[in-house]
Amino acid sequence: MTAPAGMLREVKVEEAVGLVLAHDLTQILPGEFKGRLFKKGHVVREDDIPALLSIGKEHIYTLDLADGYLHEDEAALRMAHAAAGEHIVLTDPHEGKVSLKSSIHGLAKIPRDFVNAANALESVVFSTVKTNTVVKPGQALVGTRVIPLVIEEERIREVERLAEAHRAGGGSGPGEAGLVSVKPFRSLRAGLITTGSEVYKGRIQDKFGPIVREKLAALGSEVVEQRLAPDESSRIVEDIRYFREQGVDLLLLTGGMSVDPDDRTPGAIRQAGADIVSYGTPMLPGSMLLMAYLDGIPVMGLPGCVMHDPYTSFDVLLPRICAGEIIRKEDIVEMGYGGLHGC
Numbered sequence: 001m002t003a004p005a006g007m008l009r010e011v012k013v014e015e016a017v018g019l020v021l022a023h024d025l026t027q028i029l030p031g032e033f034k035g036r037l038f039k040k041g042h043v044v045r046e047d048d049i050p051a052l053l054s055i056g057k058e059h060i061y062t063l064d065l066a067d068g069y070l071h072e073d074e075a076a077l078r079m080a081h082a083a084a085g086e087h088i089v090l091t092d093p094h095e096g097k098v099s100l101k102s103s104i105h106g107l108a109k110i111p112r113d114f115v116n117a118a119n120a121l122e123s124v125v126f127s128t129v130k131t132n133t134v135v136k137p138g139q140a141l142v143g144t145r146v147i148p149l150v151i152e153e154e155r156i157r158e159v160e161r162l163a164e165a166h167r168a169g170g171g172s173g174p175g176e177a178g179l180v181s182v183k184p185f186r187s188l189r190a191g192l193i194t195t196g197s198e199v200y201k202g203r204i205q206d207k208f209g210p211i212v213r214e215k216l217a218a219l220g221s222e223v224v225e226q227r228l229a230p231d232e233s234s235r236i237v238e239d240i241r242y243f244r245e246q247g248v249d250l251l252l253l254t255g256g257m258s259v260d261p262d263d264r265t266p267g268a269i270r271q272a273g274a275d276i277v278s279y280g281t282p283m284l285p286g287s288m289l290l291m292a293y294l295d296g297i298p299v300m301g302l303p304g305c306v307m308h309d310p311y312t313s314f315d316v317l318l319p320r321i322c323a324g325e326i327i328r329k330e331d332i333v334e335m336g337y338g339g340l341h342g343c
């Protein structure tokens, strides 16, 4: 709906000297510049006129807001406040947009049902990264704005009510009660079992260990010990029990995850008594990954591709585990749609 007559007044740029701009004005020079040329609140001066005309503004608005209406900046700020949860900071409005940025390195939690419900409202925009994205401090999770320069306050109240209802309902998943939020990573101590007789017997050098260490370190966790095991189930089971006794927070096994007779890892994880969440993830690369829990400790069988491909199912699940989430079968199932990453 447009603003009521009389609220916005159009004034010729040449007659606008001394008037206050009602919104940020954008300049776009393809390949050179896109940004704010004039800020909302700027008092137009004589020498601004050529610049205003050069960006196509022959008229500007002056604004006299009626009761029950909001300027785009205030609308965006209210929507951003309604959606913001833990470890989120808001930017100032810029060209009518407010961003929700992370204040920490962590896991973005963005409830899809709230975002969809808000975006179904006329003229409301919530544009987000995907939930469970790893974000750095200062990284934007959400940009929000309304489409018109002036909007009925009631529309924004609807967004606030949606946000309130979502918070009261506890969110759509673990840790999402704060709506848009970031979960910090915990520092996990992991045990690593590298299977493969070719590595155990020294026929080839281990290439898995350094990569797994690096991926854990990037999330603030560490491999406390690596053990090499031949392709023998009993030896792998022994190592699993060893790490269980050591009290590690996470157990990772590499190699032997596929279809060859020497691929013993999934069987050994079962034999050690772990509850299997899933052997197989519908993502490529990383389809042979196994997710299990042994007395509450996450156990992952990592296929050979983790050593080779920069982004696999391991890179999807590890950040969630480091953020303290329990991986369920539904989480694995959801990884297939959009999960083909050039394998």
Ligand SMILES: Nc1nc2c(c(=O)[nH]1)N[C@H]1C(S)=C(S)[C@@H](COP(=O)(O)OP(=O)(O)OC[C@H]3O[C@@H](n4cnc5c(N)ncnc54)[C@H](O)[C@@H]3O)O[C@H]1N2
Pocket: 194, 195, 196, 198, 199, 204, 205, 206, 207, 208, 209, 254, 255, 256, 257, 258, 259, 260, 263, 286, 287, 288, 302, 303, 304, 305, 306
């Ligand atoms: N017929 C099929 N072939 C393959 C399937 C399948 O389902 N059917 N799955 C493919 C997928 S997906 C993957 S991933 C790979 C590898 O799976 P594995 O985890 O069983 O890997 P391995 O057989 O143990 O080793 C493969 C390759 O990598 C070398 N390797 C293993 N560990 C290390 C290490 N620590 N350091 C250095 N190099 C290592 C190993 O020597 C082999 O060359 O299977 C597909 N094939």
Ligand code: MOO
Pocket: 283, 284, 285, 286, 287, 288, 289, 303, 304, 305, 306, 312, 343
């Ligand atoms: O586990 Mo494999 O990646 O799908 O290459």
